Amino acid sequence: METLLIKGCSLPELEAWVESIGERRFRARQIFKHVYGRRIAKWDECTDLGRMFRVQLDFGTRLNALSFQEKQESSDGTVKYRFGLQDGHSIETVLIPDPPRYTLCVSSQVGCALGCAFCLTATMGLKRNLNTAEIVDQVCQVQRDTEQRNHISNIVFMGMGEPLANYDAVLKAIGILTDPNGLAFSHRRITLSTAGLVPQMIKLGDQSPVNLAVSLHASSDAVRDSIMPVNRTYPLPVLMEACRRYPLAPRKRITFEYILIDRVNDSTEDARALVKLLDGIRAKVNLIPLNPRPQCALRRPSQERMLAFQEVLQKAHLTAMIRQSRGADISAACGQLAVPHDDSPSADAPAKGKTSRKTACMENCLSVPVDGQKRFGQKDD
Ligand code: SF4
Numbered sequence: 001m002e003t004l005l006i007k008g009c010s011l012p013e014l015e016a017w018v019e020s021i022g023e024r025r026f027r028a029r030q031i032f033k034h035v036y037g038r039r040i041a042k043w044d045e046c047t048d049l050g051r052m053f054r055v056q057l058d059f060g061t062r063l064n065a066l067s068f069q070e071k072q073e074s075s076d077g078t079v080k081y082r083f084g085l086q087d088g089h090s091i092e093t094v095l096i097p098d099p100p101r102y103t104l105c106v107s108s109q110v111g112c113a114l115g116c117a118f119c120l121t122a123t124m125g126l127k128r129n130l131n132t133a134e135i136v137d138q139v140c141q142v143q144r145d146t147e148q149r150n151h152i153s154n155i156v157f158m159g160m161g162e163p164l165a166n167y168d169a170v171l172k173a174i175g176i177l178t179d180p181n182g183l184a185f186s187h188r189r190i191t192l193s194t195a196g197l198v199p200q201m202i203k204l205g206d207q208s209p210v211n212l213a214v215s216l217h218a219s220s221d222a223v224r225d226s227i228m229p230v231n232r233t234y235p236l237p238v239l240m241e242a243c244r245r246y247p248l249a250p251r252k253r254i255t256f257e258y259i260l261i262d263r264v265n266d267s268t269e270d271a272r273a274l275v276k277l278l279d280g281i282r283a284k285v286n287l288i289p290l291n292p293r294p295q296c297a298l299r300r301p302s303q304e305r306m307l308a309f310q311e312v313l314q315k316a317h318l319t320a321m322i323r324q325s326r327g328a329d330i331s332a333a334c335g336q337l338a339v340p341h342d343d344s345p346s347a348d349a350p351a352k353g354k355t356s357r358k359t360a361c362m363e364n365c366l367s368v369p370v371d372g373q374k375r376f377g378q379k380d381d
Contacts, residue, residue: 004061006035007140008133010172011181021056032181035063039144065133066091066141078327081142082339085110085134089127090339091160093138094332095146102146103154106138107337108170109161114195117227118217118259120293120331120338121160129166135173139183155185157192158213160337164192164200174208187211193257198234198242205247213255213286214243218265219273227264236277243281253282253319259335260306261290262299271312284319291325291336 004017014028027049034046043049043057066083069090073079079095094105111124138159143152155177157163163170170192177185193213194201204212218224224231231239243254256278260266274285287310290300301309306322313320328336 005065005131005133006031006061006063007065007136007176008131008172010175011179021060023053023056027053029181031057032179036140036182036184039140041144062133064141065131065137068141068145071145072330072332074327074330074332076326076329078330078332080327080330080332080337081138081145083138083141085130087128091130091134091138092332092337092339093142093159094327094337095142095152096326101153102151103156104139104142104152105156105159106135107159107161108135108157108163108166111338112161113165114162115229116195116215116217116335118261118290118293118296118298119335121335123293124160124338126161129169130161132169132172132176135169136176136183139177143183154189154191156190156213162195162197164194164197164204167200167203171204171208174210191255193255195228195230196234196239197230198238201242201246205245209249211252211255212246213257214239215259216256216274216277217259217261219270219277223265223270227261240277240281243283248282253284256283256285257288258285259288259290260301260309262301262305264298266301266305266309268308268312271309275313275316275318278318285313285321287313287320287322289322289325291328293336 006014009017011028011032014031015025018027018031019025030046030049034040034049038045040046040063042063043054046054049057066085068081069084070082071079077097079097081093081095082090083093084090089110091107091110093107096103096105107130109129110127112119112121113126115122139152139155146152157170174187174190174192177183177190178187187209188211191211191213192204192208193215195215201212201214204210215228216224217228218231219236221231221235224236246254248254258265258274278285287306289306290298292299310320310322326332331337
């Protein structure tokens, strides 16, 4: 019999499984309560389940999809966890405390195939998608570890990977995270961030009321093409039209993430183009100073340039906050998640003579003009 990953099962799936081994349907609900409410470590702790049933659970299921590997704490309180997967890969998950809000940043893939120039995860290439249990277990493991139980207040899919490239597993994980019998998170407390996979984004709007964040990072196709290769497939007019049509509940807005990169996308001209781009969209903008990564020529702008950029947006009545990066000293800040390269095969391992994802990413990075060079006909400001 195949081992069942408990945290990858929806309640109806678990009900079907308990019935298939001759148990009553309501046992599934009991299991959910033990796993997500009491956060048990082993089945022996469930004394209200019969001994034989506990033996069946021991042999037929796997309770934890992740194994704890490492935990690092930043001077600002941010905590980065590294978890091991069954096949030897590792992922990272970040807890960002901002009382009373405790936000957990979860990963959806091992590495990422999208090759954004400013992102350390991109240098790993894509190893594989996470399964539903591996996504849900990030929340369970951190909940178990934090002293203040139930303290995770928000979940953001902004860790390693592009969540919409792993659509089915991510959607199913959201279903388990929001199940009132499971972890019971409100959809309002979950945000999914995408680099702009437009077809999946449209599907998400139809299928889930979670908050949407779009990693924009440029206000022209020329710049976005150079730092986010996904833009060559879904250019800004296509992406922004999908945002304009995105079904939003009253008072909800799309969050646009914009990493400010010195002399690449941070001029007041870029800011004015961004205002135009967001016209007609219920939007708020998070401005994120770049966290430079090793071997990358991209730099963080000066405070003056960032404030000038923000001012243009605010004068146009856009909500625009400059976000302070958290956890930079432990490489846990935005764009800094990555685990050391291993020898295991990558899902996008190049054929002989082809460019590897890592190399492509480096090339993207190095193709971006920096240090005050004019680019794409832009005027200095
Ligand atoms: S920023 Fe996001 S989408 Fe882009 S390479 Fe990094 S993980 Fe992937």
